[in-house]
Amino acid sequence: MKVCLVLTHQCNLGCSYCYAGEKFKSSMSWRTGLESLRLAFSRPGPVEVSFFGGEPMIAFDSLARLTRVAAHWARRAGREIRFSVTTNATILKDKHLRFLKHYKFFVGVSVDGVEEVQDRQRPFVGGRGSGELVWRNLEAICQHLEDFRVLMVVRPDTLALLPAAVEKMYRLGVSKISLLPEAESDWSGSRPLLSQVYHQLARVCFLSMLTEEPMWISPFVELHPGQQNGGSGSCGFGADELAVSPAGNFYPCARLVGPDRRSEVRIGNLEEGLDWERISQLQSQADEQMSSCGSGGCKCLALMPGDQLLQLKNVAMFSEITGQACLAAETALEMVAA
Template sequence: MPEKVAWEALLLAFRQSRTQSERLCVSYFGGEPLLEFAAMARYTRKAHQWALRHQRPIEFQVTTNATIMSQKILDFFQRYPFRIAFSGDGLNTDHDRHRPFVSGRASSPVVWKNLEQAAGKLGAHIHIVVNPDTLNGLTATIQRLHELNYRDITLLPNMDAVWDAASRALAREVYHSVSELQAEQRELMVSPLIDMELEQPRLKACGFGSDDVAVSPTGALYPCARLVGTDQREPLHLGHVKTGVDETKVKTLKARARAKQAGCGSEGGCACATFMPGNVIRQLDNTRFFNELNLSLAVQNRALAVAAGSAATALL
């Protein structure tokens, strides 16, 4: 991203949030943000200075594939209010099938070494991308992360994959196993399972242009970082860093997203999924399947908790 666009993006963020009491969050995204660590450090220092000067609460967020790590980077993340997310696909060959280095070399040894290095030093979140061919190793992956003292884990199914009847049946079995593991290890929080263990389980919706926007290298504003891609989807633009957010466009895109979601029974989830490249019908159908799976597990867990509570009361 050009320096000028980056500074304009930060200025827009401060202007847009000037009348809000919520914490301002500056998020870095891309193929791998830490490839541009020097630039990220510059923007972070300046934004942090501005926030202190104007007495504004601020935090920073970055998602990294954990292939780049050093003591300097760890120290930097500890110095500033960062939320770190490490993204991966599992243990060993599960990870390497989906995330080899450009040369074809396995990346899992580097990734897990860096996860071990960062464990206990960063309050990091873990994003696990789930594919049909990595399901069998999912529980073992979560157990290993738990051993490294990672407590916050999010499961992100690959919605563009072919989840046929067999893989969906296996997903039900594995997710049930993960749910049991979470029940045994109460400090372990696996999302979206833990998010739905409410009195009335519900799906979390994304901000989609209202609470957050993504800035492309050209300065175009998108409703979500996942939609930027190669920055050639003008119909999804919500404005520009120079002019700000066009609320009319936000409302129009939200209405289109709701209509698409309603058409396949996936209301209430991530609106971005309706505009993702690829087979949208397949993605929305997979989204519906996993939404229903997560909700069913949440309802089941609540019923078990109520039953256990009743049994304990009866014993008293």
Template sequence: MGSLAFIPHNAHRVDVDGRAMLMHVPTTSLFEMDEVSRSVLDLFRRVGVADADLLRAELGHRFAPEDLTQCLQGLVTLDILRDAGQPDRPLSIQKVEDVPLSTIILNVNTGCNLACTYCYKEDLTTPAKGERMDFATARSAIELLLAQAAGRDKVNVVFFGGEPLSNMPLIRQVVDYTETRVAELGKAVDFSLTTNATLLTEEIVDWLDAHRVGVTVSMDGPRALHDRNRRTVGGRGTYDVVATKVRMLLSRYSARPVGARVTLTAGVTDVIAIHDHLKNDLGFAEVGFGPATSGPIAVFNLKGDMLKGVFEDMKTLGRRYVEAAIRGESIGFSNMHQLLSDIAQGMKKAVPCGAGLGLLAVDKGGDLHLCHRFVGSNQPTYGNVTTGIDVPKLAAFVEGAQDRSSFGCKTCRIRSICAGGCYHESYARQGDPFAPVYHYCELLRDWVDFGIESYVRILAANPSFFRHHLEPRRATQ
């Protein structure tokens, strides 16, 4: 054996209740280390490079030669150890030759009846000035989706806005048309939308239920917190009407679990109180939090200690999640669901999300955007529903997104989970969709470590939790 070098950015150790867990960074796979592997890695962390003589001198008196050899071979296979003379392996860029869509997002109306102070939508306007998508455009978008998803058994159609329910006639037309088309093709379809809930009626709720349209409600917690930012165009708080509509929705709609989506901003950061109100008082199945850090009005963005405090509160809620999971219960904390799902599946991402690969968004004129967040922005579009996807242009973006080594992502321990972070957040904050979300990179690393600890504890105490709670959730998404 020649000299072996330690590749520290491919291995991350997390100790959990006396168990030494090794995350293989390139694949996010988790391994529990035995005494041999712990000792070998401790040695390499200390010296960096070791040959057979050093290994025998340091560890030969403690472990059998065959055990050391087997351990070294395993670490070499994982590229945690590498021949000291071997150069660094070049980044492998996955070429994009086609766009096998699974999801299309229809921006059905730029108008919204609310004027939420932190809204990121650059094309947002009042209801009277809203520009609605027409059925011809929507139909072409569905046909594009079905053509690009020829090899898929299921497609997803998402209605977005503005407030999507302000163009309910189009939503009905699209659902009817798509249900007919997928039946002809032997496929399945999943519909979903995010709404501020103010336009819900019993008739609309019953229709959504009958067609199994997934519903997420944007709501920011109890009245005092919700009404700080989520107001009408005239400036009135909307908590009372939203809470009333939500109770009606939850009493009539049973097709799928209904989740709440919370935007955390300066002054709206009480994660525990918000979760408890939305989950326990109003009855949402899940509550998910999105910290605002790059909105158009800086005063609402979370910075420094505020952002750190939010992550600490999310970990506090996460500990409650773990305690409940060990009892076989779920407290409906979406961020923990997603984190644990990524860890349980050994999530390996070359890009941060499916934008531009499995997913595209359509504006009122039929132009194709990376995702709904970019609709109305000055970022490039990638074709049109009538002319098709500009595959070379989109491929250049996605292939470029895979290499963020110039930003330092190459050696980050969560690079296969984060992959640089949200394109739109980077664009909105730094003007570059490829720039990492540096403002909370360290907080995200700590959040992933917390997820690993939580996963190991649940797995040790109640492994059936994942089968009973995470797998059914993925099936309904």
């Protein structure tokens, strides 16, 4: 089972599109963290513990203690365990990198583009740009960690500089990138540019497979089983995956936690356990909404706040363009390989 611990609502960045909602000082208690781990270990099969926020590295002490406990329990019980964390890469000193490496963390690093794009999209609270620091830390990650991927939120106004960012990352040593087109944006005037950029990047991705340094770019190739990339993967949706808020409430996915106020998408809590009736009701609701627009992908998309119909339509468009880009790139690959 995969359990995603939202360690804190706090964050030091103020991203223009932040899905986490209002930031406030509310951290997961030690007891809530331990109970969440117990829940993950109560199910048979491999355990995956994932840390999320806000910015989870703000709560590094808690992350480290819970990781040590979970690793100890897994060793004692002979269980397979995997750790992952999603970070904004602003709090990454040597001790953090050593720790993540020691416990073989799969690290998701959020970087939206070249410095100027990162400064604009993901400034610090207060407005100072984060680009210089984040790119410096990305370089350190490339030098110290093996298992990581860059998560790039793509918006209509970042498209033009996207290929430059991918190239810069490739030169730095990044080999896995997930493109996450923002479904809430108005893409009506940007379809041609999105198509052009996706065709270019799919080609880079496919042709790089012929080299010794392949560049894995999602959604053109899958990077991680069950990935939630807004286009192709799907999550366990409460059945074999759930997210726990700092207060101990359960959600089907970490992106639905926000400030922990949407009781309509909660699926239980640590005190009362999982609400199976609610899970099946939300699954049906999501299935119905998604079948009406043919978007496919992760069910959680249908439960996001905001204009869900617009979001699902955009996701259907991303999938269509991805399919076309992959087809063209496959043809190019066959011609080169022939």
